[in-house]
Amino acid sequence: MSxxxxxxxxxxxxxxxxxxxxxxxxxxxxxxxxxxxxxFLPDESFNEYAHHLHDGxxxxxxxxxxxxxxxxxxxxxxxLARENRKARGATGYKAPMTATKQKRSFARVLxxxxxxxxxxxxxxxxxxxxxxxxxxxxxxGNLRGAILETLANPMWAIFYVLGSLATGWHVFxxxxxxxxxxxxTHNRFTPALVNxxxxxxxxxxxxxxxxxxxxxxxxxxx
Amino acid sequence: xxxxxxxVTLEVWRQPGTDAAGRFETYQLDGVSTDSSFLEMLDMLxxxxxxxxxxxxxxxxxxxxxxxxxxxxxxxxNPHGPDRGTTVCQLHMRRFKxxxxxxxxxxxxxxxxxLRDLMVDRSAFDKIMAAGGYNSVNVGNAPDANSIPIxxxxxxEAFDAAACxxxxxxxxxxxxxxxxxxxxxxxxxxxxxPQGQPERYTRTVAMLDMAEDLGFGACSWTQECExxxxxxxxxxxxxxxxxxxxKGRVVKGI
Numbered sequence: 001m002s003x004x005x006x007x008x009x010x011x012x013x014x015x016x017x018x019x020x021x022x023x024x025x026x027x028x029x030x031x032x033x034x035x036x037x038x039x040f041l042p043d044e045s046f047n048e049y050a051h052h053l054h055d056g057x058x059x060x061x062x063x064x065x066x067x068x069x070x071x072x073x074x075x076x077x078x079x080l081a082r083e084n085r086k087a088r089g090a091t092g093y094k095a096p097m098t099a100t101k102q103k104r105s106f107a108r109v110l111x112x113x114x115x116x117x118x119x120x121x122x123x124x125x126x127x128x129x130x131x132x133x134x135x136x137x138x139x140x141g142n143l144r145g146a147i148l149e150t151l152a153n154p155m156w157a158i159f160y161v162l163g164s165l166a167t168g169w170h171v172f173x174x175x176x177x178x179x180x181x182x183x184x185t186h187n188r189f190t191p192a193l194v195n196x197x198x199x200x201x202x203x204x205x206x207x208x209x210x211x212x213x214x215x216x217x218x219x220x221x222x
Numbered sequence: 223x224x225x226x227x228x229x230v231t232l233e234v235w236r237q238p239g240t241d242a243a244g245r246f247e248t249y250q251l252d253g254v255s256t257d258s259s260f261l262e263m264l265d266m267l268x269x270x271x272x273x274x275x276x277x278x279x280x281x282x283x284x285x286x287x288x289x290x291x292x293x294x295x296x297x298x299x300n301p302h303g304p305d306r307g308t309t310v311c312q313l314h315m316r317r318f319k320x321x322x323x324x325x326x327x328x329x330x331x332x333x334x335x336x337l338r339d340l341m342v343d344r345s346a347f348d349k350i351m352a353a354g355g356y357n358s359v360n361v362g363n364a365p366d367a368n369s370i371p372i373x374x375x376x377x378x379e380a381f382d383a384a385a386c387x388x389x390x391x392x393x394x395x396x397x398x399x400x401x402x403x404x405x406x407x408x409x410x411x412x413x414x415x416p417q418g419q420p421e422r423y424t425r426t427v428a429m430l431d432m433a434e435d436l437g438f439g440a441c442s443w444t445q446e447c448e449x450x451x452x453x454x455x456x457x458x459x460x461x462x463x464x465x466x467x468x469k470g471r472v473v474k475g476i
Contacts, residue, residue, distance in 0.1 A: 003471060003472075003475055003476075006471065007468065007471040007472060010430070010431060010434060010467070010471070011430075011434045011439075011440040012430055012440075012463075012464055012467040012468065013467075013468065013471065014440070015440055015441065015464065016464070016468050080440050083439060083440065084397070084398035084399075084400070084439035084440055084442070086332060086437070086439075087331060087332055087333070087398055087399035087400065087437055087438055087439030088330055088331060088332065088397075088398075088399045088439075089330055089331055089332035089334075089335075089399070090332075091244065091330060091336075092330060093296065093299060093327055093330055094233075094246065094325055094327060095296065095298050095299030095300075095325050095327065096299055098299070099298060099299025099300050100300075100446060100449060101300055101304070101305075101306050101449040101450060102445060102446065102448075102449040103306075103449070104445065109444070109445075112442065112443055112444040112445065113397060113442075113444055115442075116442070173443070176443075177442075177443040180443055180457070180460070180461045180464075181441070181443070181461075181464060182464070182465070183461055183462065183464045183465020183466070183468060183469075184461065184465070185458040185461035185462060190458075
């Protein structure tokens with residue numbers, strides 16, 4: 001198994017795993033968003049969905065998948081980031097990092113340089129989010145009611161809007177970068193993947209934050 | 223366009239040797255011709271420093287035609303200065319306004335120790351090349367031209383990568399001081415051609431592993447390297463090398 005160890009400990013191999021785990025997490029986000037958007041339905045459909053989810057196999061696959069993908073993605077990125085930081089050497093540049101000759105948009109360049117730090121923000125966000133709506137609620141019972149109650153508080157609504165925007169920002173750079181790290185580059189399809197990543201980023205940012213905004217503004221009845 | 227002269231303020235990194243401490247020194251230079259190249263402007267500064275009995279600023283240069291890869295330092299945060307697709311020797315002073323303040327720094331990378339002032343030791347690139355950037359063939363006489371048919375599109379694309387002059391701007395521009403653009407360009411041009419196929423995967427693995435061992439960082443896809451590259455080499459080569467690396471390790475069992 002030494003070839004496997006050599007592959008996965010090399011920076012190229014680690015980038016490959018970070019890309020794969022990242023795409024896995026994006027797949028999870030799509031399913032998560034589709035489930036969450038059912039909260040807009042007026043009757044008991046969200047609670048029924050939550051019960052079906054928790055009684056079925058999907059939750060087990062999701063839990064195991066996330067327990068593998070999350071630590072793998074974060075752990076490997078931290079390992080890479082520590083080496084990347086050392087690679088600059090003891091003396092850094094005096095001139096600011098904002099100098100660039102890139103023709104790409106400002107947002108894209110900024111995203112590529114801040115995705116790592118937004119990832120750390122997301123780590124904190126996810127920890128609070130999972131505690132609040134999963135671990136803290138061992139009884140799913142009326143999950144919809146619990147969500148409506150929590151997000152009616154403007155502080156929590158802002159917290160979730162910021163978390164949604166951070167998720168979008170992370171995916172904005174991460175999605176297309178993942179395909180590049182996996183070795184997929186093509187004159188026609190790479191630009192298409194860049195656009196698809198932007199669409200996914202907007203979908204996550206708007207989709208998830210719309211729930212928090214709807215609850216805090218419209219104050220729907222529990 | 224008629225010649226005119228400008229004044230510039232230069233903030234230059236001065237470091238007497240690799241292990242010595244460095245610091246910025248500020249110099250005022252007047253009467254700089256807008257027709258002069260950036261290096262001619264530095265020659266003028268050095269002449270001034272010599273006549274004042276001071277140490278001239280050390281910087282590397284050779285051809286001054288933008289093709290040798292010797293020159294290069296960071297001007298106000300941009301490797302090779304503010305223009306795309308050029309080396310610092312092909313940058314001209316007409317690009318700057320009179321009174322401009324220019325901060326000159328050497329390439330910053332752990333694997334590129336400063337030798338003196340703006341000069342860095344780039345022998346790490348030689349070590350990456352020695353790890354596999356060649357074809358192992360016994361060459362006798364020159365083979366007949368066109369004895370191996372290669373399509374024009376493949377030859378052109380290979381040349382895009384082969385245009386790399388090994389200046390090190392990609393490393394300097396990268397937030398991770400990664401050598402991936404240099405390494406993958408050297409891997410990529412051989413991977414495009416039939417002569418490069420027998421050692422394609424061993425070469426890819428050996429060169430990327432060597433770059434990592436030398437202390438260069440990994441790729442975060444900020445694409446700063448491509449923007450800084452005087453030959454405008456595409457980041458697609460990094461992606462292709464990445465594919466060949468994993469294929470070499472996993473499928474070919476290297």
